[in-house]
Amino acid sequence: MTEITLRVNDEMRSYSVEPHHTLLESLRDDLALTGTKECCLVGECGACTVRLNGVIVDSCLVLAVEADGGEVTTVEGLAWGDQLSALQEAFLTRGAVQCGFCIPGQLMAADDLLRRVSHPAHDEIEEGLAGNLCRCGCYYQIFDAVESVAVGSGEQP
Amino acid sequence: MTQIGDPAPRGGGRGRVNGEQRYVADIHLPNELHVKLVTLPCARGRIGDIDSSAALAIPGVVAVYSATDLPHPMPRFGPQFTDRPVIATGETKFHGDPVAAVAAESLDAAEEAARLVKVEFEELQAVVTVAAARAEGAPRVQDGVAGNVLREHKVAWGDLDAAAKHAELTVENTYRFPMVTQFAIEPHAFMAAPDGDGVTVWTSIQHPYWLQRLLAQTLKLPLARVRVIAPDPGGAFGGKQHAKYEPLLAFMALKLQRPVRLVLTLEETFQAVRRTETEVRVRTGLTRAGKLVFQDVDADYLIGAYADIADRVVGKGSYIACGPYNYEAGRVTARSVLSHTVPSTAFRGFGNPQVNWAVESNLTEAAAQIGLDPVELRLKNLAKKGDPFIPFDTPCDGDWVEATKRAAELAGWDKPKPEGRGRGFALGIKSGPTTGLSYSKVRLHADGSAIVYCGTQDIGQGARTIFAQIAAHELGIPLERVSVVMGDTGIVPYDQQTSASRSTVLMGNAVLAASRQVREKLAAGESGEIVGVGDAKKEPDPDHPLGGSAAFFEFNATAVELSVDEETGDITIHRHVTVSDVGKAINRLQVQMQDEGAAIMGLGHTLMERYIWDDAGRIRNLGAIDYRIPTSMDLPEVMVSDMIENGDGPGPYGAKGMSEGALLPVSAAVAAAVRDATGVVIRDLPLSPERVWTALQQRDRS
Numbered sequence: 001m002t003e004i005t006l007r008v009n010d011e012m013r014s015y016s017v018e019p020h021h022t023l024l025e026s027l028r029d030d031l032a033l034t035g036t037k038e039c040c041l042v043g044e045c046g047a048c049t050v051r052l053n054g055v056i057v058d059s060c061l062v063l064a065v066e067a068d069g070g071e072v073t074t075v076e077g078l079a080w081g082d083q084l085s086a087l088q089e090a091f092l093t094r095g096a097v098q099c100g101f102c103i104p105g106q107l108m109a110a111d112d113l114l115r116r117v118s119h120p121a122h123d124e125i126e127e128g129l130a131g132n133l134c135r136c137g138c139y140y141q142i143f144d145a146v147e148s149v150a151v152g153s154g155e156q157p
Numbered sequence: 158m159t160q161i162g163d164p165a166p167r168g169g170g171r172g173r174v175n176g177e178q179r180y181v182a183d184i185h186l187p188n189e190l191h192v193k194l195v196t197l198p199c200a201r202g203r204i205g206d207i208d209s210s211a212a213l214a215i216p217g218v219v220a221v222y223s224a225t226d227l228p229h230p231m232p233r234f235g236p237q238f239t240d241r242p243v244i245a246t247g248e249t250k251f252h253g254d255p256v257a258a259v260a261a262e263s264l265d266a267a268e269e270a271a272r273l274v275k276v277e278f279e280e281l282q283a284v285v286t287v288a289a290a291r292a293e294g295a296p297r298v299q300d301g302v303a304g305n306v307l308r309e310h311k312v313a314w315g316d317l318d319a320a321a322k323h324a325e326l327t328v329e330n331t332y333r334f335p336m337v338t339q340f341a342i343e344p345h346a347f348m349a350a351p352d353g354d355g356v357t358v359w360t361s362i363q364h365p366y367w368l369q370r371l372l373a374q375t376l377k378l379p380l381a382r383v384r385v386i387a388p389d390p391g392g393a394f395g396g397k398q399h400a401k402y403e404p405l406l407a408f409m410a411l412k413l414q415r416p417v418r419l420v421l422t423l424e425e426t427f428q429a430v431r432r433t434e435t436e437v438r439v440r441t442g443l444t445r446a447g448k449l450v451f452q453d454v455d456a457d458y459l460i461g462a463y464a465d466i467a468d469r470v471v472g473k474g475s476y477i478a479c480g481p482y483n484y485e486a487g488r489v490t491a492r493s494v495l496s497h498t499v500p501s502t503a504f505r506g507f508g509n510p511q512v513n514w515a516v517e518s519n520l521t522e523a524a525a526q527i528g529l530d531p532v533e534l535r536l537k538n539l540a541k542k543g544d545p546f547i548p549f550d551t552p553c554d555g556d557w558v559e560a561t562k563r564a565a566e567l568a569g570w571d572k573p574k575p576e577g578r579g580r581g582f583a584l585g586i587k588s589g590p591t592t593g594l595s596y597s598k599v600r601l602h603a604d605g606s607a608i609v610y611c612g613t614q615d616i617g618q619g620a621r622t623i624f625a626q627i628a629a630h631e632l633g634i635p636l637e638r639v640s641v642v643m644g645d646t647g648i649v650p651y652d653q654q655t656s657a658s659r660s661t662v663l664m665g666n667a668v669l670a671a672s673r674q675v676r677e678k679l680a681a682g683e684s685g686e687i688v689g690v691g692d693a694k695k696e697p698d699p700d701h702p703l704g705g706s707a708a709f710f711e712f713n714a715t716a717v718e719l720s721v722d723e724e725t726g727d728i729t730i731h732r733h734v735t736v737s738d739v740g741k742a743i744n745r746l747q748v749q750m751q752d753e754g755a756a757i758m759g760l761g762h763t764l765m766e767r768y769i770w771d772d773a774g775r776i777r778n779l780g781a782i783d784y785r786i787p788t789s790m791d792l793p794e795v796m797v798s799d800m801i802e803n804g805d806g807p808g809p810y811g812a813k814g815m816s817e818g819a820l821l822p823v824s825a826a827v828a829a830a831v832r833d834a835t836g837v838v839i840r841d842l843p844l845s846p847e848r849v850w851t852a853l854q855q856r857d858r859s
Contacts, residue, residue, distance in 0.1 A: 034182075035175070035178075039344060039423055042780060075174075076176040076177075078175070088175065092167055095746040095750045097174060098617035098754065100169075102342045125789075126790055127789075135786060137757030139792055140753055
């Protein structure tokens, strides 16, 4: 076991991890942050997307020890207490959420896109979300949600 | 107040966007053990000695179970035939069939131990194609099933021989539909724990009550001692209808007297559920003027090693193969062919997409041969409301002409095409549920808020929203004051199943009735907590070929416009139009979400998806790297979805079931458009760049 320290959703966490465990496993099993989802485990589906040190990663492809000293944001960190973010609200009102299993990853990827590009063009949204599979096929509604936030706020969420 | 039809907010939505939603794998039980399955590197292997000593030596490993640890004779289960052993016994029958299961204090220990279980085995010849399974002298997949044909389903009307004399043209072709998988983003997950004198099972499943019955039979327990807790699944698409590893987990939990959990990997999920592969031979008879005379369909559905619900998929899916048209005569023969492959199960469309692909493509061919517009051919023969298009079933229950014309109009069918583009058109039809039984309970609290209880599962289709909307509307209270409880057989009343797009109609009617009973009790002056109950039934008909007529039909018209890159064979869809007859939308946004999602899923098997097998019967493209499903980069440039609402369905406010229709005709519409754009006719799916490019090369050589 190795001791690591992470700043997770603005909270400092110091704890022991197995050196072969991924950040995904650690978030879910050590910190009980189960909002981040496990599906393909090979970095293809995007369900485990989190922000690590300012960039989004597939947390199934990062070892927990590699994240030591880093800053992690998961889907649980997007809302301000009870107040959902504009993007979370838009996902609901625009019909972007069906079964919901891919949604944490979609939200993290969309949030990252909007941090990088405040008013993304349609093809930038398609590309920005290309690493996040949605089998319910809510892609158009997800695009719509992202566009509505970009247009609505005129600035970063 | 939200009205019926409005885009009411997603029931259970908040937890789905803030990470609070608990799917099965997110739940942990105190003192739980982790289970890992042990499988063989081939499809069919005679199982010899199983040496668990090295595995048991790993710290934390509690048990290694195989066939000898289960009751004798091996308990078997299945929703249709009780053919599937709880764990492989004697021989494995498909790649991924578990021969042993390890239980350990940690997942790490279980995984390490699973690799150390030594299984002696002798690889045996496996059959993984229709041709191999039906060949003379082929190995039998199941004892007692000669020729590997589990059942042959026949349905016919009219006098085909007489009708054939009226046909001026017969178009005959064979079409193939590949083996594909549901690929719910949530891999299947199961837990079981001893509970007093019984057992509680947590599972990501569509039919908690069917599972309860199956577990009670398999474990020889009364229903009252089997509790199924079923959190909302993270996508299901039919793949989560029936038991997979719940019986194994239940036996392990009872024997170990500890909770056990098994979360499949995506690769293991590919080895747990899939759609049937199908070969369909179609003979269409028509006149030169475009009157359809007969349809003769013969299909081999390659099901897996165990039946699961696949034989019903074959029977019900093939039944309506002739489509929504009036014929003098129709005949459908379909066989469930066993093979040494993953047990195939329900998958959105339930056996229809395979025959729809064939028959609708053959109609496109027929239209071309007589020089008639393909939409015109369909309109000429389409059943009108009330037409008994299948003489012994529910007559045409919608304005299908209106839906067809709407799709053509939205596609700009009569307008000139841009240079280099092709257009294709196809119709889809599916029988709704043939039997059904749903109960609901509604409690009105002292503060005027209400809870709806129902055994339907919200698998992503938005059932929570729909039932809340119905109850709110009937009780005259705001939607925010209604909550919906699902997913626990210990709490909610019985519901037969969540499938066949039934829930809005059947459970919807039950919720409606329960809410109205609350209202009546209020009107009668009752006070305190007021409880209403309601039910909805679809009575079976033992004389019907399917055991019951269709409660409604799902009808969809799809049109696409696309171009093909002649250098690469890559298809770009510029416009995809999908129009469904939904009777009445309870929530128009959710109808749109379901229809567009179904259309995109249809594009998956049309353009890119299929299992690839090797000689040992192993799936070569297990997992997300080598098996591709549509991403945000693979979509039609423009998606237009629309709905027909004539209030003519049997559900609340005239609703019909929907959500599968928009998937059915996608393949035939896309292939027709490829033909229109390039002149090449392809009768095998998927229309991958490689396949299209090869066809273009052949066209250019000839």
